[in-house]
Amino acid sequence: xxxxxxxxxxxxxxxxxxxxxxxxxxxxxxxxxxxxxxxxxxxxxxxxxxxxxxxxxxxxxxxxxxxxxxxxxxxxxxxxxxxxxxxxxxxxxxxxxxxxxxxxxxxxxxxxxxxxxxxxxxxxxxxxxxxxxxxxxxxxxxxxxxxxxxxxxxxxxxxxxxxxxxxxxxxxxxxxxxxxxxxxxxxxxxxxxxxxxxxxxxxxxxxxxxxxxxxxxxxxxxxxxxxxxxxxxxxxxxxxxxxxxxxxxxxxxxxxxxxxxxxxxxxxxxxxxxxxxxxxxxxxxxxxxxxxxxxxxxxxxxxxxxxxxxxxxxxxxxxxxxxxxxxxxxxxxxxxxxxxxxxxxxxxxxxxxxxxxxxxxxxxxxxxxxxxxxxxxxxxxx
Amino acid sequence: xxxxxxxxxxxxxxxxxxxxxxxxxxxxxxxxxxxxxxxxxxxxxxxxxxxxxxxxxxxxxxxxxxxxxxxxxxxxxxxxxxxxxxxxxxxxxxxxxxxxxxxxxxxxxxxxxxxxxxxxxxxxxxxxxxxxxxxxxxxxxxxxxxxxxxxxxxxxxxxxxxxxxxxxxxxxxxxxxxxxxxxxxxxxxxxxxxxxxxxxxxxxxxxxxxxxxxxxxxxxxxxxxxxxxxxxxxxxxxxxxxxxxxxxxxxxxxxxxxxxxxxxxxxxxxxxxxxxxxxxxxxxxxxxxxxxxxxxxxxxxxxxxxxxxxxxxxxxxxxxxxxxxxxxxxxxxxxxxxxxxxxxxxxxxxxxxxxxxxxxxxxxxxxxxxx
Ligand SMILES: Cc1ncc(COP(=O)(O)O)c(C=O)c1O
Ligand SMILES: Cc1ncc(COP(=O)(O)O)c(C=O)c1O
Numbered sequence: 001x002x003x004x005x006x007x008x009x010x011x012x013x014x015x016x017x018x019x020x021x022x023x024x025x026x027x028x029x030x031x032x033x034x035x036x037x038x039x040x041x042x043x044x045x046x047x048x049x050x051x052x053x054x055x056x057x058x059x060x061x062x063x064x065x066x067x068x069x070x071x072x073x074x075x076x077x078x079x080x081x082x083x084x085x086x087x088x089x090x091x092x093x094x095x096x097x098x099x100x101x102x103x104x105x106x107x108x109x110x111x112x113x114x115x116x117x118x119x120x121x122x123x124x125x126x127x128x129x130x131x132x133x134x135x136x137x138x139x140x141x142x143x144x145x146x147x148x149x150x151x152x153x154x155x156x157x158x159x160x161x162x163x164x165x166x167x168x169x170x171x172x173x174x175x176x177x178x179x180x181x182x183x184x185x186x187x188x189x190x191x192x193x194x195x196x197x198x199x200x201x202x203x204x205x206x207x208x209x210x211x212x213x214x215x216x217x218x219x220x221x222x223x224x225x226x227x228x229x230x231x232x233x234x235x236x237x238x239x240x241x242x243x244x245x246x247x248x249x250x251x252x253x254x255x256x257x258x259x260x261x262x263x264x265x266x267x268x269x270x271x272x273x274x275x276x277x278x279x280x281x282x283x284x285x286x287x288x289x290x291x292x293x294x295x296x297x298x299x300x301x302x303x304x305x306x307x308x309x310x311x312x313x314x315x316x317x318x319x320x321x322x323x324x325x326x327x328x329x330x331x332x333x334x335x336x337x338x339x340x341x342x343x344x345x346x347x348x349x350x351x352x353x354x355x356x357x358x359x360x361x362x363x364x365x366x367x368x369x370x371x372x373x374x375x376x377x378x379x380x381x382x
Numbered sequence: 383x384x385x386x387x388x389x390x391x392x393x394x395x396x397x398x399x400x401x402x403x404x405x406x407x408x409x410x411x412x413x414x415x416x417x418x419x420x421x422x423x424x425x426x427x428x429x430x431x432x433x434x435x436x437x438x439x440x441x442x443x444x445x446x447x448x449x450x451x452x453x454x455x456x457x458x459x460x461x462x463x464x465x466x467x468x469x470x471x472x473x474x475x476x477x478x479x480x481x482x483x484x485x486x487x488x489x490x491x492x493x494x495x496x497x498x499x500x501x502x503x504x505x506x507x508x509x510x511x512x513x514x515x516x517x518x519x520x521x522x523x524x525x526x527x528x529x530x531x532x533x534x535x536x537x538x539x540x541x542x543x544x545x546x547x548x549x550x551x552x553x554x555x556x557x558x559x560x561x562x563x564x565x566x567x568x569x570x571x572x573x574x575x576x577x578x579x580x581x582x583x584x585x586x587x588x589x590x591x592x593x594x595x596x597x598x599x600x601x602x603x604x605x606x607x608x609x610x611x612x613x614x615x616x617x618x619x620x621x622x623x624x625x626x627x628x629x630x631x632x633x634x635x636x637x638x639x640x641x642x643x644x645x646x647x648x649x650x651x652x653x654x655x656x657x658x659x660x661x662x663x664x665x666x667x668x669x670x671x672x673x674x675x676x677x678x679x680x681x682x683x684x685x686x687x688x689x690x691x692x693x694x695x696x697x698x699x700x701x702x703x704x705x706x707x708x709x710x711x712x713x714x715x716x717x718x719x720x721x722x723x724x725x726x727x728x729x730x731x732x733x734x735x736x737x738x739x740x741x742x743x744x745x746x747x748x749x750x751x752x753x
Contacts, residue, residue, distance in 0.1 A: 023413035074611035107608035204615025244575025
């Protein structure tokens with residue numbers, strides 16, 4: 001079998017307006033390389049002191065007491081479930097509108113994913129969670145999709161009432177806020193990804209977990225490093241999932257020098273799209289809420305004749321994408337849970353109509369105008 | 383006083399520093415951080431080096447073994463035999479898959495054998511986890527004969543054994559249904575962070591692992607099995623590819639240091655023996671001494687500036703994490719005795735002749751004067 005993922009992430013030369021901005025983002029790599037050289041001097045390649053520093057910085061960002069760096073966002077979710085004691089036979093309620101990793105993490109932890117439909121804003125429908133609760137339910141795992149916080153008040157309410165834990169999949173939502181509180185600090189545990197295409201990215205895979213609980217933090221530190229208390233004593237059999245020190249150097253650099261601007265620019269871009277697109281009838285942008293600071297990992301809209309529009313944009317140099325066309329309950333991997341089409345109408349409808357436009361920090365106002373004009377043209381001609 | 387650290391990674395990085403930096407820049411310029419050309423090339427070269435059809439890179443050596451077990455559908459109710467003198471990851475991978483590790487004893491060379499595993503075989507035995515500890519191959523032909531006969535799979539833990547060969551010149555990673563390697567910074571072939579590789583001749587294993595390591599995706603939009611994220615970073619693959627050019631030379635260096643130790647260290651300690659025609663790659667050079675004197679000797683070595691270690695002081699069956707498996711002291715007498723007797727001496731390619739002299743004379747003096 002061939003590796004298919006080189007294509008998955010490849011910077012596509014055809015497009016003028018790309019989703020992928022990685023060749024632009026690290027033009028200052030010499031500065032980072034100098035710092036990496038000093039790591040080599042200290043023999044400090046795994047769990048080094050820079051990892052500690054990144055943990056402190058992220059804890060500050062998420063406004064939590066602790067942060068624990070791990071190998072990826074997926075591992076962050078899986079280890080969090082394990083830290084909460086999730087195991088075979090347990091159920092985890094999550095949204096059908098998410099990335100595969102959310103579900104993969106639940107299954108890897110040994111549990112069964114129980115899907116719940118989402119709302120028009122792509123986030124789990126908190127009013128339907130309660131129907132999904134069984135005696136086996138252990139955790140609710142909401143996803144702050146595209147960088148827009150879920151209604152955590154409602155979700156936490158259900159959780160408290162039924163004695164469940166909550167893990168936020170905040171992989172899209174670093175610096176996002178719900179009622180002036182940061183994502184990742186809105187529940188028992190928050191999980192972030194440092195994947196190259198995330199708002200805070202490193203030069204490979206990486207992730208981090210945030211929590212206010214010292215007990216969970218301690219447990220997670222064991223779980224990510226073979227269960228080792230020290231070099232020779234193993235408390236419990238556990239995983240190897242660590243953020244490389246050299247990736248921590250990159251994360252620290254982005255945190256200290258770029259993240260504020262990345263977030264700010266994404267928000268500005270999104271608002272500019274909102275402004276221009278609001279009078280195109282065939283397009284539906286999301287209503288923005290005062291309670292939520294969205295950080296726009298993705299800029300999503302619902303569009304009539306979505307696939308045709310996507311083609312139109314792509315053939316004119318705009319890398320419009322679909323995140324994602326098939327909801328989780330309808331994936332081949334979910335067959336054994338016996339869901340069928342029609343089970344989650346909102347998710348399914350969104351999956352058919354949603355398109356995402358490039359919104360990263362290197363997108364200019366001119367590019368946004370160009371893209372919006374293409375959309376206007378598309379609908380006025382047809 | 384001369385100081386000989388147990389390991390010093392900066393020396394190697396210094397010797398190839400220029401190349402490392404230019405590789406890094408190449409990757410950054412490509413804008414491709416996950417699984418690009420370097421990963422593909424490294425997998426091809428690694429497979430070639432081990433003499434197998436496929437190599438699949440993953441996030442680390444522990445995941446390599448975990449993915450192997452998962453891809454073989456080993457799970458609850460199955461038993462996998464594993465030596466207790468190993469790094470915990472060897473046994474953890476069995477537990478992570480929901481199966482039960484059955485700890486076997488080892489021979490004087492720290493390795494399991496037909497003799498030691500045959501006491502552990504039950505109807506539930508699905509596989510044995512063969513650990514080529516310190517870079518010395520287990521006696522594979524007799525193990526293969528024994529296991530083939532009984533339909534038991536062989537999984538190799540080659541984390542410490544890149545480049546080790548038997549008399550026929552066959553390399554570690556080419557014997558079992560699949561083999562896991564670690565690229566951890568302390569390994570003979572190391573990257574600058576975590577990394578791992580799986581080698582196999584089974585297309586089925588390759589197919590399953592390539593799915594599992596990347597969210598079970600067959601394309602961007604379709605997930606056919608829930609998987610996870612366990613990939614070698616493109617950057618680390620570039621370093622690995624670069625270092626494959628050096629591994630033969632470095633391995634020869636490990637061996638020549640081991641040869642000096644073996645010929646010049648006093649015969650009053652027990653030294654590792656390499657069988658004629660085999661190539662042991664000496665990830666560690668482990669001697670054994672009387673348990674009563676072991677700690678004192680290590681202490682004296684340190685006072686002479688020589689750092690030594692123990693791989694591993696507490697066997698897996700006596701670790702706290704294994705408590706629920708129901709083993710007790712005395713269950714694996716050889717393993718337990720070795721754990722109390724062994725000392726690992728510094729061994730790495732950048733060790734200088736002077737440093738080697740110092741290790742040898744220090745140890746010989748300590749043994750002569752105090753015992
Ligand atoms: C919602 C969501 N959860 C989890 C992940 C997994 O993160 P990672 O790719 O770092 O494993 C991602 C990103 O890929 C994601 O989009
Ligand atoms: C024998 C053995 N197996 C497995 C591993 C695990 O490899 P890693 O540290 O890359 O997860 C190691 C090394 O740490 C090892 O020495």
